[in-house]
Amino acid sequence: MTVSKSNKAKCITCNKEFNITLKTKPFCSKRCSYVDLNNWLGEKYAIEANENDYDKDI
Secondary structure, eight states: OEEOTTSEEEOTTTOOEEETTSTTTTSSSHHHHHHHHHHHHTTSSOOOOOHHHHHHHO
C-alpha cells in the first residue's frame, strides 16, 4: 500500500487511489479484498518455507 501526503493510498489489488480513512484499507473496496482472499484460497499466493523453519518451532 503506497501512501501519499494527501491521505490517499493505492489499492494493493487494483492500484486505484482511495482515501485512507476507509474501513477497507489496504483495499479500495470490499470487492478488492475478496479478490485478494480468493487468490490466497486458490493458492495463487504462497509463502515459501523449508523444513528447517519447522525445527525452530519445536
